[in-house]
Amino acid sequence: MNIKIEDKDFDLSDLAIKADLADYSPVRGCMVIKHYGYAIWELIQSFLDKEIKRAGHKNAYFPLFIPESFLKKEAEHVEGFSPECAVVTHAGGEKLEEPLVVRPTSETIIYYMFSKWIKSWRDLPYSINQWANVVRWEKRTRLFLRTTEFLWQEGHTAHVDEEDAQAMAKKMLEIYNKFMKEVLALAPIVGEKSASERFAGAADTYSLEVLLRDGKILQAGTSHYLGTAFSKAFEIYYQNKNNELALAHLTSWGVSTRLIGALIMGHKDERGLILPPKIAPIQVIIIPIYKNPEDQELIISECKQIKQELEELEIRTEIDADDQKTAGYKFNEWELKGVPIRIQIGKRDIENNVVEIVRRDKKEKLRDISRQGLTERIQALLNEIQEFLFQRNLSWREENIYTADSLEEINKILNDKGGFIKINWSGDYEDEIKLKEICKATVRVKALEEPNNKCAISGKDAKYKVYIGRAY
């Protein structure tokens, strides 16, 4: 890798490839997730899977192929997804009687099964989660943010009534929010989508919107209250306590490998990736520095000793003992890859019974850190970095929430700074269109406050206070 990284403003593809997270595949819009990137996904999975199970959901697996007719059963759903479906028409050397859709999401096939499994109020709430790949033939792709095939988790639940279902949709939203704050150190704005931004077929869509370092906004997770539209389409009826047939109320919720995009773009700086400790595949990188073979042996054995001590505290540690590369090269490379803490040990340090520590988040060099109590010091520092990154992301978000009362103001703010703008909005679709055409911005989520002025787009009476911004 031959790159000078001083003051380089990385874009996402630069970073994803140079930090060795992913590579392009020969198929348009698809990516290979390399081991360093996949390790991040595995960590995401292990944290979230625990939370999802704690919330009472069990994992299952549904097929990749969905009969085309299933997609067509729910009107809005088919309208939303048909254009981006990959369809298998031939298999086994023959034309299929009914084409099979490669799942863009699994509502239809899961609810088809729900209708067979749910018969009584005693069966409810019913829930399933699956970790799977899905395919959406997007016009424009971008590594991690929008790839043709991506990995995700999708949860589906059925409930006796709206109240119960809404509570679940919100509970899962809060689990995502907590995960993003505590593990990914990202501070999303959480709220309800406008009608036009809803999931195809949903009654209500809630989402988590992350402000990235480039000022753009990323929808990083969603949770939907689906109402009874799918239940009608797939005949998910149950017998209630009054011995009547009733429609189940459904929810679905998911997060994808896009979270890795949020992670990259939410924390990066001019030197590359910055990974919060909890999600970093390597939390501590140890770099031995030596001039001759005698020192080398001594120093490496000290590195191994430190690695072992750190691993006893379950701190993910690696030693970069590659003697083909100079120390300086390694410093830059591991910074590019976002490892939270680097320990440097040379002969000097061993003689003085100290090490040098460099923290990635603040680019701060801590010299002469005592070897005694080092592991505890590192552990505390990892927590400190985790907290620092969250606080930094939170202030970044807070500092970039603006208000505006006209399209001109909105445009100026977005051109100069990006970020979120809180505006009053009439709630009319035509105003959303206007906002998009003139400012290239969309309504991200509704704010909790009540509107306190006329609509910033049209001057009509405002119905909502909303956050808007330019999104990926």
Add this chain to the structure above:
RNA sequence: CGGGAUGUGGCGCAAUUGGUAGCGCAUCUGCUUUGGGAGCAGAGGGUUGCUGGUUCGAGUCCAGUCAUCCCGACCA
């Protein structure tokens, strides 16, 4: 899917009016090096994305195709 750009050793790039492909980094060998991307000397590596066409001759011109990037319309 529309507009624009690009595609040349692993990576980044060059090659004038068409004349048979060159540089830097990386790689290999040797010696010296190693606390912020090492130095010197030598060596290897290419059907120029792919397919076809024009031409005595194509990296260069033409057509098609595939991929990537930027801008729109579509989206987690």
